[in-house]
Amino acid sequence: DARVTQTPRHKVTEMGQEVTMRCQPILGHNTVFWYRQTMMQGLELLAYFRNRAPLDDSGMPKDRFSAEMPDATLATLKIQPSEPRDSAVYFCASGRTGTLGEKLFFGSGTQLSVL
Amino acid sequence: GESVGLHLPTLSVQEGDNSIINCAYSNSASDYFIWYKQESGKGPQFIIDIRSNMDKRQGQRVTVLLNKTVKHLSLQIAATQPGDSAVYFCAENMQAGTALIFGKGTTLSVSS
Numbered sequence: 001d002a003r004v005t006q007t008p009r010h011k012v013t014e015m016g017q018e019v020t021m022r023c024q025p026i027l028g029h030n031t032v033f034w035y036r037q038t039m040m041q042g043l044e045l046l047a048y049f050r051n052r053a054p055l056d057d058s059g060m061p062k063d064r065f066s067a068e069m070p071d072a073t074l075a076t077l078k079i080q081p082s083e084p085r086d087s088a089v090y091f092c093a094s095g096r097t098g099t100l101g102e103k104l105f106f107g108s109g110t111q112l113s114v115l
Numbered sequence: 116g117e118s119v120g121l122h123l124p125t126l127s128v129q130e131g132d133n134s135i136i137n138c139a140y141s142n143s144a145s146d147y148f149i150w151y152k153q154e155s156g157k158g159p160q161f162i163i164d165i166r167s168n169m170d171k172r173q174g175q176r177v178t179v180l181l182n183k184t185v186k187h188l189s190l191q192i193a194a195t196q197p198g199d200s201a202v203y204f205c206a207e208n209m210q211a212g213t214a215l216i217f218g219k220g221t222t223l224s225v226s227s
Contacts, residue, residue, distance in 0.1 A: 108156070
């Protein structure tokens with residue numbers, strides 16, 4: 001059963017520390033998205049890639065966040081330095097671009113707590 | 116700015132009732148809409164989608180209705196079950212290949 005895999009599931013860290021979240025998209029999917037979910041803001045798009053190229057990262061604070069796809073099987077989201085306001089659940093989703101719209105498959109998320 | 120939103124943050128129903136979850140969108144250029152279900156501790160899961168050239172689409176126990184005149188989307192769940200308890204999000208895709216934009220979500224609580 002194909003699924004998006006995210007690690008770690010939970011991360012507790014102190015302010016100022018670097019955090020790296022990883023995502024393995026579903027094999028054959030060519031788009032990868034990073035969303036952040038909080039109670040106040042809901043699901044916010046941070047960045048997304050198509051065929052490993054970044055298409056839009058306008059939702060991401062550029063000074064501390066970075067997203068990359070080193071290869072087709074791995075996407076990373078890094079926060080350096082982390083701040084308490086970064087506490088949220090971070091979801092990775094993958095899909096296959098088509099002309100009929102794009103159904104996304106989500107991972108289980110990384111719950112990040114920055115103290 | 117343009118956004119996708121939901122009318123009610125919570126909805127409580129009895130088991131066996133039909134549920135209707137509503138969503139209003141503001142971008143008339145959006146051509147694709149999706150409903151997702153998110154259970155506690157999990158990521159959103161696809162339920163059903165609809166293109167802008169359709170008014171209605173049915174799945175298993177779920178129906179999505181699209182009213183482009185008033186920019187309104189709804190999800191109908193027939194014979195609601197306790198397992199349907201979750202947060203439901205509508206999302207819009209303004210054009211193929213762009214990212215989905217999500218609304219804030221409606222929490223559905225089903226009591227037996």
